[in-house]
Each structure stands twice: as structure tokens, then as C-alpha cells.
Amino acid sequence: MEVLRNFAQESKWKWSNFLLEIKRLDRTQYIILFFLTIASIFMLLPIVYIFNHAFKPLHELFLFPPTFIVQDPTFQNFIELLTLTSNTFVPVSRFIFNSVIVTVLATIAMVVTSALCAYALSKHPFPGSKLVFSLIMISLLFVPQVLQIPRYVVVESLGIMNTYWGHVLPLIAMPVGVFLMKQFIDQVPNEVLEAAKIDGASEFGMFFRIVMPIVTPAIATIAIISFQSAWGNTETSQLFMQDESMKTLPYYMMSLTANLANSVARQGAAAAGALIMFLPQFIMFLFFQRKVIATMAHSGIK
Numbered sequence: 001m002e003v004l005r006n007f008a009q010e011s012k013w014k015w016s017n018f019l020l021e022i023k024r025l026d027r028t029q030y031i032i033l034f035f036l037t038i039a040s041i042f043m044l045l046p047i048v049y050i051f052n053h054a055f056k057p058l059h060e061l062f063l064f065p066p067t068f069i070v071q072d073p074t075f076q077n078f079i080e081l082l083t084l085t086s087n088t089f090v091p092v093s094r095f096i097f098n099s100v101i102v103t104v105l106a107t108i109a110m111v112v113t114s115a116l117c118a119y120a121l122s123k124h125p126f127p128g129s130k131l132v133f134s135l136i137m138i139s140l141l142f143v144p145q146v147l148q149i150p151r152y153v154v155v156e157s158l159g160i161m162n163t164y165w166g167h168v169l170p171l172i173a174m175p176v177g178v179f180l181m182k183q184f185i186d187q188v189p190n191e192v193l194e195a196a197k198i199d200g201a202s203e204f205g206m207f208f209r210i211v212m213p214i215v216t217p218a219i220a221t222i223a224i225i226s227f228q229s230a231w232g233n234t235e236t237s238q239l240f241m242q243d244e245s246m247k248t249l250p251y252y253m254m255s256l257t258a259n260l261a262n263s264v265a266r267q268g269a270a271a272a273g274a275l276i277m278f279l280p281q282f283i284m285f286l287f288f289q290r291k292v293i294a295t296m297a298h299s300g301i302k
Helices: 002-024 027-055 076-083 094-124 131-140 146-156 164-171 173-184 188-199 203-214 216-231 234-238 249-256 267-297
Strands: none
Touching: 027 203, 027 267, 076 094, 076 267, 094 131, 094 173, 094 203, 094 216, 094 249, 131 173, 146 164, 146 234, 164 216, 164 234, 173 216, 188 203, 203 216, 203 249, 216 267, 249 267
């Protein structure tokens, strides 16, 4: 009860401050606020549509003209999605489990690798470090299809086909993460690191206890990008996984309605699957949104 009371008081205080700020706006600011509100509602429509579409019965999915809001919500689409693989030896829960494991491992690996690489390039320049950073930036120009054959050769040579490492390892290299992290680490004062070194801090101690907390906004942004990349990835399942039990949910969703004679079958299950694919990314963004905004507004360490 005490927690609820505190939450109610805090909400009332925030709402009062919000109303006070609204009263202080002039006419121009009111007009801007009005158009921003309209734009926000417009941008929310796809999210509302995804949620409603997943709960539509089959006859509503193909109504013309189509309806935006579901009239007769049902969980049948989710039941269909879960029972589609009941006659096979790989249930849909296995695909979901694989996606969760791969996404968590890949996100952690991508964030840590990007941070370590950026830290070395920023605070420990070596002969050719600028060339290395330039090559990392040039790698952004390559389309994913160009890298498929080299990745396949490397994964096969390492003997990690049909393993979780076959999913994770090809995703670890993240040039965008290195670039973003380096811009933040460049702004960490060298004097702070030198003072920590004088006090006896180790290199990893300075990295994890000083640098990482300072660049938290960048870490959150990279985590979101990494999560979206790993959660929606189908390439590793297509190229490196011959065992069906090692493939992920995005691959299953891609194959759900593929090679069908018509576009009607399994559309309900596909709608439910689309919501399942969307929800983790949506929750991830909501959880880290303040850090992302801080990243965009970051102008230096004072």
C-alpha cells in the first residue's frame, strides 16, 4: 500500500507540473504542441494496427474495406501459431527459445566488443589505428550479401555449424557500434583515466568502472540496435543451420507462409507471429528510450 501511495503522489506531482508548464506556453508554442500531438498520434497508428491485427479472426483479416480496430477479438491466431508445429518434431517453443538465447548472447557480445574496440582506438592509439578505424567505417559500405560467402567459409572452418556460436559469431562485428562508442569515449577526459591509473586502477578496472558508466547512453543505443539486429536475423539460420531444431523464430516466421498456393492460409498465425516478433523490440525501446534521447542530445562531458 505504501508503494502505491508513493506512486500516486509522484504521479499527481508530475501531472501538476505538466499542467503548470502547459499554462506557461504562448500561442506559438500551443500551435507547435498541437501539431506535434497530431504527428505523435499518426506515428502510433502502425503500433495500434499490429496489436489489433494479431487478434482479428480470419473473416476480419480479409474484410474489404479493411477494418483498423478489431471487432471480435480472439486468441485463435496464437493457438494456431502454437499448434502448427504439433505434428513435427520441432515445436514453435524451440524456435522461440533459440531466438532468446541467440539474441541475449549476441547483444552482450556486440556491446562489449564494440566498447572494447572503441576504447582501444580512442584511448590507446597505436601505429595504424586511424587506418583501422577508417577500414571499419568503409565496411559500412558493403551490402550484407557480399559478406555471406566469407562468413560461411569462416563458420565452417571453425566447426561451429549447427551451434549457437554459429548464430552469434557472424553478428559480433558491429561497425556502427564501434563508431558511436568511439565518439563518446573520445570525450572522456584523459586526466580522469590518468588519475585512476595513479591510484592503482587496472586497465580493465578503468574501462568497466569509469568509462562504461560515463558512456551508458551510447551503450543503451547500441544495445537496442544489436537487439533488433539479432532478434530479426534470418541469415544465420538459412546459411549455417541445417538442423531444424537450431533455427530461430524469424526463420520460422519467414517460412510460415512461404511456398503456399494461396495467400489466405496461415495468415492468422502470421499476424500473431508478427506481434510476437514486434513486442520484444518495442519493450526494449521503451526500457532504454531515455538513454537513446540522451545519446541524441549528448553534446559533451562537462
